[in-house]
Amino acid sequence: xxxxxxxxxxxxxxxxxxxxxxxxxxxxxxxxxxxxxxxxxxxxxxxxxxxxxxxxxxxxxxxxxxxxxxxxxxxxxxxxxxxxxxxxxxxxxxxxxxxxxxxxxxxxxxxxxx
Amino acid sequence: xxxxxxxxxxxxxxxxxxxxxxxxxxxxxxxxxxxxxxxxxxxxxxxxxxxxxxxxxxxxxxxxxxxxxxxxxxxxxxxxxxxxxxxxxxxxxxxxxxxxxxxxxxxxxx
Numbered sequence: 001x002x003x004x005x006x007x008x009x010x011x012x013x014x015x016x017x018x019x020x021x022x023x024x025x026x027x028x029x030x031x032x033x034x035x036x037x038x039x040x041x042x043x044x045x046x047x048x049x050x051x052x053x054x055x056x057x058x059x060x061x062x063x064x065x066x067x068x069x070x071x072x073x074x075x076x077x078x079x080x081x082x083x084x085x086x087x088x089x090x091x092x093x094x095x096x097x098x099x100x101x102x103x104x105x106x107x108x109x110x111x112x113x114x
Numbered sequence: 115x116x117x118x119x120x121x122x123x124x125x126x127x128x129x130x131x132x133x134x135x136x137x138x139x140x141x142x143x144x145x146x147x148x149x150x151x152x153x154x155x156x157x158x159x160x161x162x163x164x165x166x167x168x169x170x171x172x173x174x175x176x177x178x179x180x181x182x183x184x185x186x187x188x189x190x191x192x193x194x195x196x197x198x199x200x201x202x203x204x205x206x207x208x209x210x211x212x213x214x215x216x217x218x219x220x221x222x223x224x
Contacts, residue, residue: 004157040216041216042118042203042214042215042216042217043158043203043214044214045211045212048211058211090157090158092157092158097210098146098207098210098211098212099146099165099207099210102148102159102160102163103150103158103160103212104157104159105156105157105158105159106157107155107156107157108156108157
């Protein structure tokens with residue numbers, strides 16, 4: 001089983017719909033992150049959380065919200081999806097500071113907004 | 115600001131060829147530098163890192179040296195394999211977060 005599991009793997013939704021992407025981890029890491037990947041733009045940080053009571057905006061948080069339900073779970077919501085949110089979304093975890101601890105990524109959720 | 119610039123791909127090589135993927139960065143202070151690799155259908159995974167100037171990171175035959183004077187962290191491998199086909203991301207760390215480059219796709223043919 002994967003250490004960082006994202007559900008669903010693929011999702012097609014319509015403009016204006018609310019959608020939630022889920023991430024769970026069995027690594028016991030405190031730190032969790034949501035990134036989106038777009039062709040030609042690389043990965044950009046949406047939100048991150050260093051523990052259950054900590055939520056921080058990344059560089060592109062507008063239009064997104066997150067919930068850290070437990071150490072192992074970190075969900076990303078699109079309150080009203082729009083087509084330019086079509087992208088590949090990755091959840092990642094780390095044990096501690098990224099200077100010493102690598103990011104561990106899930107396999108991604110491909111989201112299409114029509 | 116802080117940013118990472120990578121050479122555009124795809125890079126197409128024959129098996130056993132020498133690989134270089136260029137990466138340069140702009141940053142205040144002294145960031146740590148990383149290479150992550152993304153195999154088809156998977157998330158990224160750390161390939162190597164260097165935490166200070168002149169450090170050399172290495173893993174699986176890949177190497178990269180942190181060059182402060184040229185603000186570069188080029189990825190090299192002496193002899194690539196078909197299994198090295200993937201997208202490679204250069205990244206730097208600032209305030210405990212990673213800033214990624216746009217990625218370079220490597221395609222290796224037998």
